[in-house]
Amino acid sequence: MESVGLLPVLAVSATLFITGAAGVLTRRNALIVFMSVELMLNAVNLAFVAFSRQANTIDGHVFAIFVMAVAAAEAAVGLALVILLFRNRVTVSLDDLNLMKG
């Protein structure tokens, strides 16, 4: 059975990664920025899986599972921060967070 080659998978992965990066850099809503980060992590997972199949090993799958665990931890802490932020400032706009003049 013919299966898809390495290049198309990496092209899809790169497209998703760049889409997520554009979202992180252009959006102001903290939740949408978080979702864009999740999109980037998924793009990386796709590349891991594609390279893993290309090398005929299973290590890429293990790494993808680790990335998912880290993403879950990041989502939990990040969303707790968003809730804390909303409780104190009644906003989720990143433009309103200029306390540290960053």
Add this chain to the structure above:
Amino acid sequence: MFQPVLFYLFSLVAIVAGLVVVSSRNPITSALSLVACFFCLAADYVLLDAHFVAVIQVLVYAGAIMVLFIFVIMLLNLRDDIPVPLGDISRRSMVGLAVAGLLGVGVITALDRSIADAKVPDINAATYGTITQVGEQLFGGAYTLPFEVVSALLTVALVGAVVLAKKEI
């Protein structure tokens, strides 16, 4: 010839859903598009013989993490993104899109050179990517210590989330 067609189809839907995620004004639309994107990526994983990763993708990503996102969006009762003055939008977007475009050029030139005609190896489709193989690698191979570290990380994140979000401890 059946598998590449399915792969392109799911990938196209995933990319369109990804574009909706970053361009939608409404966070709920973004979150639901992200769920669609994750499902399509899970289908891509199946086509790449990563069966266990596909299952985990649906259970953990499209299930648990996105439920958390949608729960928070609905808890905060967020309206559409607040409009900003037009000059501000274009300046921010221009810089962001320029940086993302540069990143894209870098990634795509890196793609072109060496891997365009890499051959897909013959893998054993009956055992490759199954939970047995992933589990043997995870628990019997070199990844036992990282696995334990990840469990510690998840515990720390759990405690941290509770400490952050709780009013009085």
